[in-house]
Amino acid sequence: MALSNAAIVEHLQQLLSADQVNTDPVELQRSSVDNFRKLQNIFDVHTMREPLAVVYVRSTDDVSRVLAFADEHGVNVVARTGGTATEGGLESGAEQSIVVDGSQMNAIVKIDAYNMQATAQCGVPLQLLEDEVRKVGLTTGHSPQSKPIASMGGLVATRSIGQFSTLYGGIEDMVVGCEAVFPGGGVSRIKNVPRRAAGPDIRHIVIGNEGALCYITEVTVKLFPHLPENHVFLGWTLKQMTTGFEALREVMVAGFKPSVARLYDFEDGQLHFSHFAKPDECILLFMAEGNAGITKATAEGIAELVAKYPECVPVDPKFIREWFDDLVWGPDKVTREDERIRTTRNVNRTTEISADWSSINQIYEAVIPRIRAEIKGITLLGGHSSHSYINGTNMYFNYFYDLIDCEPEEENDKYYFPIIDIICEETLRFGGSIVHHHGIGKARAKWVREEYGSSFPMLQTLKDAFDPHGVMNMGTIIPTN
Ligand SMILES: Cc1cc2nc3c(=O)[nH]c(=O)nc-3n(C[C@H](O)[C@H](O)[C@H](O)COP(=O)(O)OP(=O)(O)OC[C@H]3O[C@@H](n4cnc5c(N)ncnc54)[C@H](O)[C@@H]3O)c2cc1C
Structure with missing residues (x-):
């Protein structure tokens, strides 16, 4: 009973x-x-x-x-x-x-500077770990904007990604081992080794499970040298996103590894760069870091490639550095944003997707006019690419709307769901992924069967096997209906 x-x-x-x-x-x-x-x-x-x-x-x-x-x-x-x-x-x-x-599981278990890895309990805020490893000249290389608050367990559980992903990768490239507890109470520890070929990589059952398969208690991540004295910033203004995507692609395909590679459309760009970019200008920016010689070659190589696009006009790198210095969101910014929403009833949301180079601009060009046409009350609508790969990139749609004839508790049904429906529909139509780094949660679960296609039974089998009584975060990743 x-x-x-x-x-x-x-x-x-x-x-x-x-x-x-x-x-x-x-x-x-x-x-x-x-x-x-x-x-x-x-x-x-x-x-x-x-x-x-x-x-x-x-x-x-x-x-x-x-x-x-x-x-x-x-x-x-x-x-x-x-x-x-x-x-x-x-x-x-x-x-x-x-x-x-x-x-409260917030202990840093070990910083192993010789083997370049650090072990932390799930409740350690990333900022705390980063501050500690910086004391010995190292960095985790992980810098999501939520770094001051987000903690190691959640960061692994959501497959998070940070601003320097083009060089260091997403969390899946950083986790070398972990400990997790499964329904029923069994504890599994995946040991820390540089690589393994002993069958499937079971780290990936834990990474991205969003609490729907297991509870992550401890993680070990890689460390890298931290050399801020070598940081180089580069930026350009340009008129068209298509040109920006082409330039980004060329940089990635040529094999460069900037830590940051971003392309903002004009409307999103105005939120950060209105002091130097005109209202109709997009912004392309890069940051290079690491070993001095590699950083210099990276910056020079990228500048040479972008110079092939006369539409791209260089900007003073100090603007890009200033933008970079104000990127993360700690409790103070969160409180300010909540207060802004309370007083203005103007809400800001974001949704991130990914696709290959052939499709990303098509998705961008399909989504923006549909949202403008179908959703009332939009006050700002734009997006940026912030994580690039040799075969494609992401798009982070950024939108603001006024709550018109809408109580705060109705916002999801009247605004957020209709908007993410457009984004998911268009992304799937062009073959992209409906989630680049925030996880599926419950918000995007209704799209998961289409996202996975014929591989969905593999996901369902994992859920059934690891959580046979369905007690782990019901409705997250896998919808209940
Ligand atoms: C202002 C802001 C900026 C953000 N910027 C970024 C960004 O740059 N990059 C990015 O990737 N994300 C970003 N996010 C999203 C969010 O910060 C990430 O998803 C983060 O990884 C969540 O970590 P958390 O510790 O806060 O997890 P929580 O919010 O506590 O949980 C997130 C999910 O993981 C599950 N979970 C939490 N802990 C565990 C555990 N120990 N074991 C198993 N499952 C668990 C939860 O059930 C939930 O489904 C941002 C969010 C905000 C609000």
Whole structure:
């Protein structure tokens, strides 16, 4: 027989300690949503199902005991570390849900400068790890804009990517090993080695699982030399995105590895570069870093390639450095943005996709006019490419809208869903991926079968095998209907 809500809370208090089980009504309300429905927290209107408790785990053993209990009694587990999720991954997908919060598992286990790797518990904010490794002249190379708040568990669980991805890769290129707890409480440790060919790479069952297969308790990531004295910044203005994509492609295909490679359209660009770019100008920018000789050759080579495009007009590199210095989002910027939304009822959202070089501009050109034509109240609509590869790039659509005839709690249905539907439809039509780095969460789960196509049964099989009772983050990645 199923346990009552009160009995579940009581069992958890006995399993851990009473102070690890938070049932404060305000905390439960705030924990019913993430940034996907952030307006509910900003305007304090709550319509979503609340978890029964927020459970603060302090060790792998705590996680193991909680997951064994949840699996036995059919309690849905929502894993959380930094809480910066944008796609509804932190919403309670079932009536009897608990949030298992790993933010108190916040120890840096080891910084191994000789083997160039660092091990951290899931609740270590990336900024903290980065600050520590910088003290010994190293960097993780990972710098998502949420770096001050997002933590190692969530960063791995969402397949996150940072600003320097073109040189260091996404988190999947950085994780060398990890520890994870599976439903039922079993603990698996994947050892840290430079490479393996011992069958499929099972790190990828953990990386990107969004709490729908397992709970990540510890991760080991690579480290790199940090040489800020060698940083070089380059920027150009230009009139057309097509030219920018061509130049970006040439740089990537030629084998250059800038740490940052970005192309902003004019409307998105005006948010950052209006002090030097005209309102109809796009911006192409690069940053090179690392070893002095390689950095110099990278910057010179890129400048030579871009010079082949007369449309590209160089800008003073100091502007690009200034932009770079103000990129990350800590709690202060988040609070300022929430306050802006509360007072103006003007909302800013983003959606990121990827595609090959042949398709990316087609997707961009299909999405922008459709959103303008089909969605009322748009006050800004643009996008940028921020992560490039030899075979393609991403597009990060950035849009603002006024809430017209719309209560804050209706925003997702009236605005966000119709917009992401357009973006996903057009991306799939041209063969791209509907998610470049924020995860599927619950927001994009309805598109997942089309995203995977004939490989969807492989994903479903993983879910069925690792989470046979369906207690891990129900509705995340795999939709419930
Ligand atoms: C202002 C802002 C800027 C952002 N910039 C970027 C960016 O540049 N690049 C980028 O990739 N993303 C970005 N994001 C998205 C977000 O920060 C990332 O998805 C990040 O990886 C989430 O980490 P977190 O610790 O906050 O995870 P949470 O928000 O706690 O959780 C995210 C997801 O992972 C699951 N999860 C959390 N912890 C665990 C665990 N220990 N085990 C298993 N599953 C777990 C959760 O259930 C949820 O589905 C941004 C978000 C914001 C709000």
